[in-house]
Amino acid sequence: MPDQGTQTHAHDPRHVRGAPVRKRILSEVAGYVAGAKDIGRLVSIMIGDTPEVAVYIRGQARAAEQVGLPFDQQVWPGDISQESCKRRIQDMNDDPGVLGIILQRPVPEHINVRSLQSAIHPLKDVEGMNPASVGNILYNDVALAPCTAAAAVELIRETGLNMRGLEVVMIGHSEIVGKPIAVMLMAEGATVTVCHHMTRSVAMHSRRADVVVVAVGKAHLIGPDMIKPGAAVIDIGINQTENGIVGDVDTRAVTDVAGWVTPVPGGVGPVTVAILMRNATVAHQRQKAAGWI
Amino acid sequence: MTASLIDGKAFAAQVRGKVAAHVARLKDEHGITPGLAVVLVGEDPASEVYVAAKHKQTVETGMASFEHKLPANVSEADLFALIDQLNADPTVHGILCQFPVPDHLDERAVVARIDPAKDVDGLSVMNAGLLASGEKGLVSCTPLGCLMLLRDELGEMSGKEAVVIGRSNLFGKPMGQLLLRENCTVTIAHSRTKDLAEVCRRADILVAAVGRAEMVKAEWVKPGATVIDVGITRIPHPEKPGKTKLLGDCDFDSCATVARAITPVPGGVGPMTIACLLANTVTACCRAHNLAEPDGLTV
Numbered sequence A: 001m002p003d004q005g006t007q008t009h010a011h012d013p014r015h016v017r018g019a020p021v022r023k024r025i026l027s028e029v030a031g032y033v034a035g036a037k038d039i040g041r042l043v044s045i046m047i048g049d050t051p052e053v054a055v056y057i058r059g060q061a062r063a064a065e066q067v068g069l070p071f072d073q074q075v076w077p078g079d080i081s082q083e084s085c086k087r088r089i090q091d092m093n094d095d096p097g098v099l100g101i102i103l104q105r106p107v108p109e110h111i112n113v114r115s116l117q118s119a120i121h122p123l124k125d126v127e128g129m130n131p132a133s134v135g136n137i138l139y140n141d142v143a144l145a146p147c148t149a150a151a152a153v154e155l156i157r158e159t160g161l162n163m164r165g166l167e168v169v170m171i172g173h174s175e176i177v178g179k180p181i182a183v184m185l186m187a188e189g190a191t192v193t194v195c196h197h198m199t200r201s202v203a204m205h206s207r208r209a210d211v212v213v214v215a216v217g218k219a220h221l222i223g224p225d226m227i228k229p230g231a232a233v234i235d236i237g238i239n240q241t242e243n244g245i246v247g248d249v250d251t252r253a254v255t256d257v258a259g260w261v262t263p264v265p266g267g268v269g270p271v272t273v274a275i276l277m278r279n280a281t282v283a284h285q286r287q288k289a290a291g292w293i
Numbered sequence B: 001m002t003a004s005l006i007d008g009k010a011f012a013a014q015v016r017g018k019v020a021a022h023v024a025r026l027k028d029e030h031g032i033t034p035g036l037a038v039v040l041v042g043e044d045p046a047s048e049v050y051v052a053a054k055h056k057q058t059v060e061t062g063m064a065s066f067e068h069k070l071p072a073n074v075s076e077a078d079l080f081a082l083i084d085q086l087n088a089d090p091t092v093h094g095i096l097c098q099f100p101v102p103d104h105l106d107e108r109a110v111v112a113r114i115d116p117a118k119d120v121d122g123l124s125v126m127n128a129g130l131l132a133s134g135e136k137g138l139v140s141c142t143p144l145g146c147l148m149l150l151r152d153e154l155g156e157m158s159g160k161e162a163v164v165i166g167r168s169n170l171f172g173k174p175m176g177q178l179l180l181r182e183n184c185t186v187t188i189a190h191s192r193t194k195d196l197a198e199v200c201r202r203a204d205i206l207v208a209a210v211g212r213a214e215m216v217k218a219e220w221v222k223p224g225a226t227v228i229d230v231g232i233t234r235i236p237h238p239e240k241p242g243k244t245k246l247l248g249d250c251d252f253d254s255c256a257t258v259a260r261a262i263t264p265v266p267g268g269v270g271p272m273t274i275a276c277l278l279a280n281t282v283t284a285c286c287r288a289h290n291l292a293e294p295d296g297l298t299v
Helices: A006-012 A016-035 A051-067 A082-094 A113-119 A131-138 A147-158 A178-187 A202-206 A251-255 A269-288 B007-029 B045-060 B076-090 B109-111 B125-132 B141-154 B172-181 B196-201 B272-288
Strands: A039-046 A071-076 A098-103 A167-171 A193-194 A211-214 A232-235 A239-240 A243-246 B036-041 B062-068 B092-098 B161-165 B185-189 B206-210 B226-229 B235-237 B243-248
Touching: A006 A193, A016 A051, A016 A147, A016 A178, A016 A269, A016 B161, A039 A051, A051 A071, A051 A251, A051 B125, A071 A239, A082 A098, A082 A113, A098 A113, A098 A269, A131 A178, A131 B125, A131 B172, A131 B272, A147 A178, A147 A211, A147 A232, A147 A269, A167 A202, A178 A193, A178 B125, A178 B172, A193 A202, B007 B045, B007 B062, B007 B141, B036 B076, B036 B172, B036 B272, B045 B062, B045 B272, B062 B076, B076 B092, B076 B109, B092 B272, B141 B206, B141 B226, B141 B272, B161 B172, B172 B185, B172 B206, B185 B196
Parallel strands: A039 A071, A039 A098, A167 A193, A167 A211, A211 A232, B036 B062, B036 B092, B161 B185, B161 B206, B206 B226
Antiparallel strands: A193 B185, A239 A243, B235 B243
């Protein structure tokens, strides 16, 4: 029999694909934007010339265009000082024409990215990176969450699983992905265990989980022996390998065991940018509620 | 009983000793006296007891204590005006508003008004976010106290299985974040958790904070686990009529036959809370003056 694995799996009903979710979110956002008078622009800041970021910015610009949001691509000089960056961001905080601010990473070494993220006002923090935004998530106000985390949660919702009492194992405890996902799912009633590089036996945890979310950046770390039959597996890893881009999950093998798997590419990734656009509409609502616009 | 007792009362006294020593150094070497301002709205008797205890310990460690009592019907504007004034006062390094406040005041808004650098209760959204982001902030006092007890008992916690029962903003969530920072594998269990006993049995470190008297039984505890009991339930004393008795979330006598170490109630976590409030005030003072922070008093 010819190996048609990839083809077969591309249409496997167990695969939770990001494209339809992205489309749905973007169309909701477009509807909102069409009805919002004088909505401001999204500003993307790239500091210095970082070509690896260009592909992400293009994706964001395309999504913004689709929903009708003005997208202002700024490139700041690579030798700009921390202070000037901060001042420019503060000016944008005060500018009612700026809806949201996206700080592209990486930044040059002399720039403290955390301090700049903290300078972005929480009401314009469409990436959900300001510590106050992180704190809001911890306190169950999850509307402006980091995009990748929110995208993963969106795809779990897509399976139709009821979160209450669900056993979730989050593998990876990064500040922008693992931790916020854990907190968001906990807020919905799941029992969440966070595993990481120091966890004695990740498999012991993942094998009892109804949902496994992986964000560690190790190609094919998760095999079928680590997954409970019928579980949902959300793969956030993006790993460049000789065979192209693969996730942290051995998708093909895990598909035989799991109830749902998000493919890489084509799973969480496409939803991430859509969430960024949705965050922009949340920011708009909050700015209005705060009397800013 | 096989478990060793984790004596929070004695450990809190050690923490206060460290605070006092650092306060003395700040005064001697820099002429700085750390100051804690406590705002009490209304006349809740329990709150008055807490505020008095905080005042006494603040003064005993050599710090300045500023008490502000406001009438129960104080307007939000007047309360905020006081907080603004304390935010701006360079002799005040820590501010806390004793909760609960009367219903017409919004606790979250009150906390949000306090400068995060002076929020020694560690309750503001900003400090919660700094903790979750792995950055320097001020950590909520009770979880910080539990972490100090665990560090003292266990030393390195990396790779240990930790289970926290309770997902409150005040305790469960920050405790989970602190244990993650120690590289524990962390599960936050709560009222929706399916098989709570089984989840708890996995734990090398079991922290109970739900406020249900003696809910955790010996069968829930993994042999050799370290058990931290944060719950406090007051019941009528079974033997002394008219008196009350405090119970923890753990059935102490049975759990103590299985655990390696356990905190009693009272005398375990409780005394650590005010000690950590004092520790946070010294930490906040050092940061305000760009001075080295005392060792072992924060994360």
